[in-house]
Amino acid sequence: MPTALITGASKGIGKAIAEKLAAKKTDLLLIARTENLLKELAENLRSKYAVQVDYFVVDLSKPDAVEKIMQWCANKTSEINILVNNAGYGLSDAFEKYSIQEQIDMMQVNMRVPVQLIHALLPSLHKQDQSYIVNIASNAAYQSVPGLSLYAASKAFVLSFSRGLRYELRNSAVSVTAICPGATDTDFPKRAMVSAKAAKAAAKVNMSADAVATIAVEAMFAKKAEVIAGFINKLSAFLVWLLPKKAAEKIAADIYGL
Numbered sequence: 241m242p243t244a245l246i247t248g249a250s251k252g253i254g255k256a257i258a259e260k261l262a263a264k265k266t267d268l269l270l271i272a273r274t275e276n277l278l279k280e281l282a283e284n285l286r287s288k289y290a291v292q293v294d295y296f297v298v299d300l301s302k303p304d305a306v307e308k309i310m311q312w313c314a315n316k317t318s319e320i321n322i323l324v325n326n327a328g329y330g331l332s333d334a335f336e337k338y339s340i341q342e343q344i345d346m347m348q349v350n351m352r353v354p355v356q357l358i359h360a361l362l363p364s365l366h367k368q369d370q371s372y373i374v375n376i377a378s379n380a381a382y383q384s385v386p387g388l389s390l391y392a393a394s395k396a397f398v399l400s401f402s403r404g405l406r407y408e409l410r411n412s413a414v415s416v417t418a419i420c421p422g423a424t425d426t427d428f429p430k431r432a433m434v435s436a437k438a439a440k441a442a443a444k445v446n447m448s449a450d451a452v453a454t455i456a457v458e459a460m461f462a463k464k465a466e467v468i469a470g471f472i473n474k475l476s477a478f479l480v481w482l483l484p485k486k487a488a489e490k491i492a493a494d495i496y497g498l
């Protein structure tokens with residue numbers, strides 16, 4: 241039975257990806273902090289799709305989080321053949337508004353955890369006939385975003401790392417896919433504490449978590465390198481590519497109220 245480990249599976253895009261994979265008869269290992277949401281999701285997916293679903297509650301911003309996840313996985317009989325690095329969040333407003341610990345915690349969740357999980361799981365992913373890594377980046381990976389500067393930089397890291405790793409693994413059993421969602425209707429804006437103006441702008445083009453998850457799972461099985469979710473987001477990334485960087489940064493700064 242295929243088995244997927246999904247970080248940030250308690251809600252939003254990660255939860256929707258978990259449901260899509262369960263529907264394809266994939267056993268699931270779900271990771272997040274909110275135990276009641278993971279428990280509820282696990283029970284729901286087990287009864288709806290007759291798959292095995294286990295969950296592990298951990299704060300990924302803690303330096304030993306991946307070590308704990310790997311210890312937990314060591315007791316499992318099934319071999320993981322899908323890794324979805326989805327957990328992530330932003331901190332909006334001026335960089336200086338947040339403490340350095342808050343910024344480092346975000347970098348830990350968005351960048352260090354995917355790198356550590358990939359490094360730890362690659363030996364077992366190589367042993368499968370076919371295995372997949374999906375990294376959830378963002379449209380923010382395509383430009384600097386004043387007001388979300390470090391978040392956008394962390395997503396540029398995820399995208400660049402995904403593409404490089406994919407090439408390195410091109411002759412192996414492991415396919416690597418980066419997904420770049422734009423504004424998606426999840427708890428992301430609340431967690432990032434985005435301004436009312438930015439939330440209103442996002443609401444006009446919001447995609448559903450379900451739509452993004454469909455794109456992510458299809459792209460993963462089609463072994464795509466990089467997929468921007470939805471036409472509006474593809475257009476936006478193209479316009480960003482056409483515009484002088486300073487102009488794209490000014491538009492973003494206006495949205496984020498800086």
Ligand SMILES: NC(=O)c1ccc[n+]([C@@H]2O[C@H](COP(=O)([O-])OP(=O)(O)OC[C@H]3O[C@@H](n4cnc5c(N)ncnc54)[C@H](OP(=O)(O)O)[C@@H]3O)[C@@H](O)[C@H]2O)c1
Nearest residue numbers: 248250251252253272273274300328378423424426427428
């Ligand atoms: N929504 C958007 O507009 C948007 C756009 C582009 C990219 N993305 C990316 O899409 C991914 C999913 O975000 P989302 O929109 O679905 O947001 P969300 O609804 O806030 O979900 C985030 C998930 O990450 C988990 N998470 C966050 N911090 C964690 C921590 N310290 N330890 C463990 N788990 C943690 C959350 O679980 P707990 O809170 O239970 O821990 C939750 O399951 C992120 O990488 C995000 O950057 C989102």
